Amino acid sequence: MEYMPRYAQPFTLEEARQLAVPIISEEITRLQNSLTHLQRTQDELRDALSTSPDDSDFTQAFEENEVVIGSQRERITILRMVLVEKGVPMNAHYDLPPRSQGGQTHAAATSPQPDGVPVTASTLTEHSVAHSTYEGSGENSSQGVYL
Secondary structure: OOOOOOOOOOOOHHHHHOOOHHHHHHHHHHHHHHHHHHHHHHHHHHHHHHHOOOOHHHHHHHHHHHHHHHHHHHHHHHHHHHHHHOOOOOOHHHOOOOEEEOOEEEOOOOOOOOOOOOOOHHHHHHHHHHOOOOOOOOOOHHHOOOO
């Protein structure tokens, strides 16, 4: 089975399968931390845009962050898929951080898919593959450390 990401990723599913569990766990933790900070920034940008809706710099930063957030959330999903394949039980440590919209957090940790399908060991791989499209892969220096 091959995973077709929606966003450009610095590694493929096959490359992620070659990583040791502790490396995958550390990368998930790093991405979770990054997402927490990005969500806080998005909340601040949303507030700034409410007072300055025509500010193109705020708008551009907000839109760029949305792409980075989507990519990082997808990367966590890929890494979780590998952990499931390796027989690692899923727990809260591997969840996606809640997504914030308009200052309110949503429980996306149990539903990281855009269409709200809850992620379980069985739906993690099937749903992700069925609802993803390929937009290429490769490095994008604005998206962090590469495995």
